[in-house]
Structures are given as C-alpha cells and as structure tokens.
Amino acid sequence: MARETDLIALGRKIRALRTERGWSQEGFADNCGLDRTYIGGIERGERNLAVLNLLRIARTLQVDVGALFEMVEVRETEERSTQATGGKRR
Numbered sequence: 001m002a003r004e005t006d007l008i009a010l011g012r013k014i015r016a017l018r019t020e021r022g023w024s025q026e027g028f029a030d031n032c033g034l035d036r037t038y039i040g041g042i043e044r045g046e047r048n049l050a051v052l053n054l055l056r057i058a059r060t061l062q063v064d065v066g067a068l069f070e071m072v073e074v075r076e077t078e079e080r081s082t083q084a085t086g087g088k089r090r
Contacts (some may be wrong), residue, residue, distance in 0.1 A: 010046030013068055015043040017061045032060045 018028050022062040025043070033056060041047040042057075048055075058065040 004045060008050075009047060010068060011043040011045040011047075013070065014057060014061075017063060017068075018043075021061065027058065032056045 018025070021030060023031070026036045029039040032039070038047065038053075044051060048089055049052075054065055054068065058068060
C-alpha cells in the first residue's frame with residue numbers, strides 16, 4: 001500500500017511542477033524523450049519509474065531530482081507521527 005501511495009505522491013509532485021512551468025503533458029513528454037501516455041501513468045501513480053527516467057524528468061523540469069521526493073517524504077513523516085501517537089495527529 002505504501003508503495004502505491006508514494007507513487008501517487010511522486011506523480012502529483014511531477015504534475016504540479018510541470019503545470020507550474022506551463023508544460024502540456026505532450027510537450028513535457030517530448031522534451032523528456034518519453035511517451036505522453038507514460039507521463040500520464042506516472043502522474044496518476046500507475047508507473048514505477050526507472051532512475052534514468054526520473055533523471056530525465058528532473059532535468060526537463062530544471063529541478064534537483066531530490067525535489068521530486070519532497071512531498072513523499074513529508075507524507076511519510078506525517079504517517080509515522082500519527083502511528084506513534086496512536087492515530088492522533090500532532
């Protein structure tokens with residue numbers, strides 16, 4: 001379950017960065033050298049990305065690859081905090 005939610009969070013982050021930069025999904029895919037349907041699958045959290053494809057995406061977005069994981073890490077930290085407090089958020 002965690003893997004799927006991590007992929008969804010990563011996909012949402014990539015989509016947010018893409019749209020902030022004004023890229024259409026098709027134009028972004030072309031600049032990454034990837035298929036548009038593959039990008040769509042990534043953004044929906046349906047695809048588990050290879051490292052090389054993650055690097056292509058980060059370079060096209062002109063961000064450090066670590067920036068793509070910021071939301072994933074925040075969500076994971078919140079889940080641990082909730083578990084440690086018996087289901088109550090701090």
